[in-house]
Amino acid sequence: MxxxxxxxxxxxxxxxxxxxxxxxxxxxxxxxxxxxxxxxxxxxxxxxxxxxxxxxxxxxxxxxxxxxxxxxxxxxxxxxxxxxxxxxxxxxxxxxxxxxxxxxxxxxxxxxVVCFEPGSHALISGASEERRHFVDWALFHVEPEYMEVSRRYRRALKQRNTLLRSGRAVAELESWDVELARSGVLLDNWRDRYLRELLPELQQLCLLLLPELGAPDLRYSRGWLPELDLLDALRERRIRDLERGHTSTGPHRADWKIGFELAPEREHLSRGQEKLCALAFLLAQAALFSRQRGEWxxxxxxxxxxxxxxxxxxxxxxxxxxxxxxxxxxxxxxxxxxxxxxxxxxxxxxxxxxxxxx
Structure with a gap:
């Protein structure tokens, strides 16, 4: 390109x-x-x-x-x-x-366009929204159905949150829970697969930029308890969600983090290492894009x-x-x-x- x-x-x-x-x-x-x-x-x-x-x-x-x-x-x-x-x-x-x-x-x-700039360290140290966006931008380019599935998920989430704030009967939430789970599981599967495919590219870039930290590892948190499927997780949290007025579980709460052999937690990284780590992620994303799409x-x-x-x-x-x-x-x-x-x-x-x- x-x-x-x-x-x-x-x-x-x-x-x-x-x-x-x-x-x-x-x-x-x-x-x-x-x-x-x-x-x-x-x-x-x-x-x-x-x-x-x-x-x-x-x-x-x-x-x-x-x-x-x-x-x-x-x-x-x-x-x-x-x-x-x-x-x-x-x-x-x-x-x-x-x-x-x-x-x-x-x-x-x-x-x-993949960009590294002075604020890129937020990919490592910032809010989870930054890390979700990083993955979702790539999915937009490689998964033909991503936009439609993402739109369905956002719509179901908005409707569910409206019902939660209104305090209506729990029974009215069921249909939106089903739609939220149907589209949410697809998003989760795509994100999980993308991060697994990204890891080999990331390992090579971290060896180039951060060899002193040892081998990197990615840990993905899907946004709900791993022992439950998403629909069961939504049902299990309904009472709590009604009390709080928002949906507390699902792919919109997903996150990932990186750990290294010699620096297992982000807090072990210096600000300079956070920047290099963010750069490694962005270059790895570009390399994976090239492999998936046949162009850089x-x-x-x-x-x-x-x-x-x-x-x-x-x-x-x-x-x-x-x-x-x-x-x-x-x-x-x-x-x-x-x-x-x-x-x-x-x-x-x-x-x-x-x-x-x-």
Missing amino acids: EILELRLANVRNVEFAELMPAPGISEFVGENGAGKTSVLESVFMLSHGRSFRSVKRESLIQFGADSLDVFARLRGAAGERRLGLSRRRGDWAARVDGREVASLAELLGEIA PVLCLDDLASELDAGHQRRVLSWLLQTGAQVMITGTAALDQNGFEASSYQMFHVERGRVLAY
Whole structure:
């Protein structure tokens, strides 16, 4: 998967930029606040429908402008696609090959972007929602029925919670419990299988980035007692859920955690090790995506030099160069270009919102 052309308008402090990223590594260099991260945010938005920096979507629009626009010409296994994303009047508008699509998911399914950025350590140390999203994003791209099953689960969960808060008769909950269990078991099976398939990729990346911690292991918690099936678990918790007014068991409470041979719990990791662990997960996800889909996602690494020391930078870049993936990196200073092929490397200078190719 490769972005051939990228245009962005009114994204934070970038009024307009048009560029052709390299098929290998594109490096965006400039001072803090110059607009480097805005380029990566634009690419990320095409794949996730949001920024990795802020949940406030309106803050992405340049001050004084009433909209933002991102366009990319993409080449992937299915051929070339033209993708467009705009935000105006408080909502997104998405286009694929010039055709406006009714669902943002149709656009997001066309491009996969994996991003490591200063907040990525939340994947290890943050709330369980971060870890569920990490898995569910991958399932969106590899399980054709994921969107429909996920929609059914969310709808059943919403209806069940409404009934719980209303205090209605327990009998009315039965039909929603059945639907919640039917769709929830599918989600759980997919998540469990995905994490088991991810583990070999993760073990290789942890050996590269965190060899001092020993072998890693993933522990998955499905969100209900393992000795019960989901429908029985929902029934067993009904009285308690009625008292509390929400559903306390199910895949929406799922989580996973990583442990190492020499650091069994997350609390044993330093902040630097949490970052490296998060990076290992993201690179492993990209590698598994490549194995499952036959093409690499686009990889974005924001402010790499401030997140990794020189030794880890060299290991990561060496690994990336072997993959053939398209990679976009930002930093305040240029990387050591030893090992970069001129034909697959491009440097861009970013200054006061202007993006210029060297």
